[in-house]
Amino acid sequence: METLLERRKRLLGKAYRLFYDNPVHIVRGEGVWLFDADGKRYLDVYNNVPHVGHCHPRVVEAIHHQAQILNTHTRYLHETVLDYAERLTARFPAGLDIAMFACTGTEANELALRLARAATGNDGMIITEHAYHGNSWAVAQITSCYTKAEQRGDNIVTVPTPDMFRGLYANDKAAAQKYAAHVQAAVETLVRNGHRPAALIVDTVFANEGLPNVPPTYLQQAVDIVRRAGGLFIADEVQPGFGRLGDHFWGYERHGVVPDIVTLGKPMANGYPVSAVVTTKPVTDAFSRDAHYFNTFAGTPVACAAALAVLEVIDQQDLVAKALKTGEYLFDHLKDLATDHDMIGDVRGSGLFIGIELVRDHDNLEPATVETAKLVNLLRNRGILINSTGLYDNVLKIRPPMIFGAEHADLLLQKLAGALEEIRAPVHRKS
Amino acid sequence: METLLERRKRLLGKAYRLFYDNPVHIVRGEGVWLFDADGKRYLDVYNNVPHVGHCHPRVVEAIHHQAQILNTHTRYLHETVLDYAERLTARFPAGLDIAMFACTGTEANELALRLARAATGNDGMIITEHAYHGNSWAVAQITSCYTKAEQRGDNIVTVPTPDMFRGLYANDKAAAQKYAAHVQAAVETLVRNGHRPAALIVDTVFANEGLPNVPPTYLQQAVDIVRRAGGLFIADEVQPGFGRLGDHFWGYERHGVVPDIVTLGKPMANGYPVSAVVTTKPVTDAFSRDAHYFNTFAGTPVACAAALAVLEVIDQQDLVAKALKTGEYLFDHLKDLATDHDMIGDVRGSGLFIGIELVRDHDNLEPATVETAKLVNLLRNRGILINSTGLYDNVLKIRPPMIFGAEHADLLLQKLAGALEEIRAPVHRKS
Numbered sequence: 001m002e003t004l005l006e007r008r009k010r011l012l013g014k015a016y017r018l019f020y021d022n023p024v025h026i027v028r029g030e031g032v033w034l035f036d037a038d039g040k041r042y043l044d045v046y047n048n049v050p051h052v053g054h055c056h057p058r059v060v061e062a063i064h065h066q067a068q069i070l071n072t073h074t075r076y077l078h079e080t081v082l083d084y085a086e087r088l089t090a091r092f093p094a095g096l097d098i099a100m101f102a103c104t105g106t107e108a109n110e111l112a113l114r115l116a117r118a119a120t121g122n123d124g125m126i127i128t129e130h131a132y133h134g135n136s137w138a139v140a141q142i143t144s145c146y147t148k149a150e151q152r153g154d155n156i157v158t159v160p161t162p163d164m165f166r167g168l169y170a171n172d173k174a175a176a177q178k179y180a181a182h183v184q185a186a187v188e189t190l191v192r193n194g195h196r197p198a199a200l201i202v203d204t205v206f207a208n209e210g211l212p213n214v215p216p217t218y219l220q221q222a223v224d225i226v227r228r229a230g231g232l233f234i235a236d237e238v239q240p241g242f243g244r245l246g247d248h249f250w251g252y253e254r255h256g257v258v259p260d261i262v263t264l265g266k267p268m269a270n271g272y273p274v275s276a277v278v279t280t281k282p283v284t285d286a287f288s289r290d291a292h293y294f295n296t297f298a299g300t301p302v303a304c305a306a307a308l309a310v311l312e313v314i315d316q317q318d319l320v321a322k323a324l325k326t327g328e329y330l331f332d333h334l335k336d337l338a339t340d341h342d343m344i345g346d347v348r349g350s351g352l353f354i355g356i357e358l359v360r361d362h363d364n365l366e367p368a369t370v371e372t373a374k375l376v377n378l379l380r381n382r383g384i385l386i387n388s389t390g391l392y393d394n395v396l397k398i399r400p401p402m403i404f405g406a407e408h409a410d411l412l413l414q415k416l417a418g419a420l421e422e423i424r425a426p427v428h429r430k431s
Numbered sequence: 432m433e434t435l436l437e438r439r440k441r442l443l444g445k446a447y448r449l450f451y452d453n454p455v456h457i458v459r460g461e462g463v464w465l466f467d468a469d470g471k472r473y474l475d476v477y478n479n480v481p482h483v484g485h486c487h488p489r490v491v492e493a494i495h496h497q498a499q500i501l502n503t504h505t506r507y508l509h510e511t512v513l514d515y516a517e518r519l520t521a522r523f524p525a526g527l528d529i530a531m532f533a534c535t536g537t538e539a540n541e542l543a544l545r546l547a548r549a550a551t552g553n554d555g556m557i558i559t560e561h562a563y564h565g566n567s568w569a570v571a572q573i574t575s576c577y578t579k580a581e582q583r584g585d586n587i588v589t590v591p592t593p594d595m596f597r598g599l600y601a602n603d604k605a606a607a608q609k610y611a612a613h614v615q616a617a618v619e620t621l622v623r624n625g626h627r628p629a630a631l632i633v634d635t636v637f638a639n640e641g642l643p644n645v646p647p648t649y650l651q652q653a654v655d656i657v658r659r660a661g662g663l664f665i666a667d668e669v670q671p672g673f674g675r676l677g678d679h680f681w682g683y684e685r686h687g688v689v690p691d692i693v694t695l696g697k698p699m700a701n702g703y704p705v706s707a708v709v710t711t712k713p714v715t716d717a718f719s720r721d722a723h724y725f726n727t728f729a730g731t732p733v734a735c736a737a738a739l740a741v742l743e744v745i746d747q748q749d750l751v752a753k754a755l756k757t758g759e760y761l762f763d764h765l766k767d768l769a770t771d772h773d774m775i776g777d778v779r780g781s782g783l784f785i786g787i788e789l790v791r792d793h794d795n796l797e798p799a800t801v802e803t804a805k806l807v808n809l810l811r812n813r814g815i816l817i818n819s820t821g822l823y824d825n826v827l828k829i830r831p832p833m834i835f836g837a838e839h840a841d842l843l844l845q846k847l848a849g850a851l852e853e854i855r856a857p858v859h860r861k862s
Contacts (some may be wrong), residue, residue, distance in 0.1 A: 004508050011516035013529040013715030015724040020508055025508040029501045048502065049727060055499055064495040070460045071702040074480065075449055077435050077456040085442035098444040103534045104728055105705045110567045114510060135726065136541045137569035259564055271502040273534045273728035284444030293446040295566065296480060296697060297535055297704035356704040 020146060020380045020388060026146075029054030032401050034385060034407050038392060039060060043411055045386045045400045051267030052240055052313040057359045059270045062309035063302055066408040071302040074101070075294065084304040087311055091249055093258055098284050100277045102165075103298030105238040106134030107266030109201075112261045113138055116199040116232045117286040119260075124195035126186045126226060130391045132208035133201065133236055141220055142201060143206055153397045154193040157186040161391075163212035165346045165357060166365045180221035187229045197231030198324035199261070204251030205240035209389025211397070213348050219255035232283070235259035238275070239353070242267045243314055245326030245404065246351025252284070254350070269306035273297065288394055319402040323351040330409040331399070333374045337413065342427035355389070356396040361428040369391035371423055379417040384412060437780050451811045460485030463839050465816060476817045476831045477604035482698030483672055483744040490701045493740035494733055502733040505532070506725065515735040518742055519744055520709060522680055529715050531708045536669040536696030537565030539706040540632075542724070543692045546710060547630040547663045549718040550691075555626035556587045557617045557657060561822045563633065563639035564667055573632060576639055585624040588617040590653075590824075594643035596788060596806035597796045599749055611652035618660045624648060628662030630692070637680030642786035642828070644779050650686035659830030663714070666690035669706070670784070673698045674745055675833065677755030677782025678680025695842045704728065716794045750833040756784040761785060761829070761840040764777070768844065772851045773858035774799055783835055786820070787827040789836055792859040798823035801847075802854055809850040813845060 028035040032051040085099035162179040169175040240251030265275040338344035345359035358368035459466040462484040516530035570779040593610040600606040672684030769775035776790035788797035
């Protein structure tokens with residue numbers, strides 16, 4: 001008898017990966033819970049796509065209602081795409097007035113690249129090390145965790161991740177300027193290579209880089225440097241956006257900068273494939289001189305109805321404030337947990353986006369990569385779905401649906417403490 | 432008071448285009464009909480995305496049902512993606528056993544490019560002139576209708592569209608060989624440029640090229656040449672696929688070839704954003720040696736439930752046979768219409784994918800481009816939604832939902848005859 005795993009390999013091939021040594025066969029979702037085929041319940045601590053909770057009835061109903069009426073494309077006039085664009089751009093400062101739609105975060109970043117090139121006339125890109133922005137060919141070029149430097153064009157230059165825990169200038173009071181100096185150096189490298197910067201692009205919470213604490217004025221300085229060199233700033237808000245960080249609706253706001261282009265994706269319509277670019281009139285005007293834009297499945301009535309419902313639920317259920325509150329509660333208790341468990345080297349993040357960095361040695365910060373993988377699998381067996389991130393895959397990534405409350409945080413904390421106890425190993429404390 | 436058009440420009444920017452001089456404000460769809468805000472009914476002769484009809488209740492219900500239960504990604508085990516992969520690959524000959532999922536046709540072609548490069552170790556691409564395959568950077572490189580030769584890398588070479596009406600070797604009995612010789616020359620150009628072919632890619636109905644009649648053995652010869660040079664054949668079935676051509680389920684079958692990679696999109700889930708690549712085990716095995724594949728919104732339970740429903744409706748309503756029958760009826764009557772209207776230079780196509788090429792002169796085939804645009808707009812005002820294609824935008828493109836019947840064909844024929852009458856102009860007949 002063919003197992004589900006064998007059947008999957010036969011039908012989808014070998015390129016597909018599964019989470020966990022013992023993959024989970026999920027059949028149902030509700031709120032922060034996922035249920036497997038045996039009826040076992042898992043707390044979802046990882047999935048940001050079901051932003052307002054798995055199968056939120058308001059979003060399901062919005063999709064169902066509109067799917068019965070009309071679902072066609074943006075080459076006919078329709079009000080829902082405009083209603084959504086209006087509601088979405090209202091969340092941004094004046095200037096960021098225009099919304100363009102795509103289906104995936106990758107497609108949003110593809111469009112952002114085209115916009116930045118058209119608006120500046122330049123083709124250079126500055127990216128952080130170990131960044132993730134998507135999987136198309138052009139976006140993989142700016143996804144430093146997938147491509148090695150020699151696989152990228154000489155129009156793409158990386159800068160060190162501004163990490164205050166383990167970065168080049170960790171714990172250095174002048175870290176902001178020192179990290180920003182690398183952006184200046186990147187501009188000069190581009191010029192030496194015969195390019196000028198079209199844009200600096202960062203995920204504003206640096207999720208794939210391990211959610212580092214970023215020195216407060218770093219991004220302001222970096223953006224100033226890039227703008228002086230004729231480039232734009234693209235804020236990739238696919239992960240931090242829509243209030244996840246609790247203190248602000250968008251991640252860039254925490255850095256005191258205003259982007260020229262913002263890209264949005266995953267949580268935008270709670271799982272219906274929707275993404276967007278928000279930008280300025282001058283940028284789209286420049287782009288539209290030589291190009292037009294169409295994406296068959298993007299900005300359709302159903303996609304926009306689903307996305308509108310997500311914005312409404314965020315407001316009605318006050319989910320940004322909830323993310324801040326639950327996040328602070330969880331953060332404080334994780335800090336307490338760290339005093340009992342030496343393996344926890346750092347706890348950081350904001351709202352419902354928290355990283356727990358695990359180390360074997362507090363002096364040399366040797367990453368506890370193997371232990372992190374063990375913890376992820378132990379937690380899976382204990383009914384907690386979580387995963388890891390960062391250059392060394394040693395950062396537990398906590399990124400649950402926004403309806404995650406203190407009671408869910410308590411369950412996570414209890415299971416995490418138990419799992420940490422189980423893998424307790426000698427850790428070198430600060431000497 | 433801001434009009435809908437002004438509001439759209441303010442919120443979406445200038446890069447978005449609308450169909451028709453007097454754009455249509457569509458608010459409802461049902462079967463082959465679209466309805467505007469004033470309640471006026473339009474016959475949809477153009478949209479292939481609503482493959483089984485606008486808002487088909489079976490597809491709407493499949494989406495609604497699954498959206499209430501679960502909609503998460505392919506890093507957990509789930510049976511619906513496998514059920515769909517099984518049902519989909521069963522429509523292909525043995526060997527084309529593996530399905531991989533994306534969200535848009537562009538993303539499917541992105542993945543196909545990566546697969547072909549990985550499987551062959553080559554990076555050369557052979558494409559037809561005026562081809563359309565999508566809008567990402569890499570796919571725009573193989574989309575010759577968007578990019579000029581000088582904007583493309585020297586690893587991409589075009590070949591003439593194998594057109595029997597106005598092509599290089601129109602009406603030439605040796606056309607198949609003569610057109611195929613250009614594929615051999617393209618291979619040699621690639622080699623001179625330091626490349627070898629990864630793949631030949633064609634839309635198997637050459638929709639953007641104007642739906643030409645292709646000499647019967649052309650594609651066999653072309654594919655043989657490419658395979659001998661170490662390349663693969665990618666069949667882009669985004670437009671011809673899922674039975675539209677009536678005689679076969681896939682466009683490549685009409686050419687007596689079997690592809691190595693097939694890409695699918697638009698009609699696949701009746702408007703829910705779904706696309707796929709179908710390929711062989713050796714191709715995915717080669718790809719997975721150095722890469723893995725994940726696409727957040729792709730292959731989800733809801734996406735696959737919608738796609739499964741489309742396959743079921745196609746079978747239950749016998750829509751492929753219906754497309755053949757309606758198509759033949761329409762084709763014959765269009766041929767009759769051509770005898771009364773000199774502007775019709777050619778009628779061609781299969782099933783519910785028919786092109787009507789309009790000319791000003793039957794000797795030199797001067798394209799009636801302006802007249803075609805006029806006709807499209809006249810028909811819009813008479814309640815028929817249609818559009819044009821081809822290098823000269825002088826081919827009326829008939830590509831309605833698959834439930835289009837003889838009664839709808841009659842209405843189209845009647846309105847088309849009236850509109851042709853209205854713009855009747857002197858046309859030079861064959862001398």
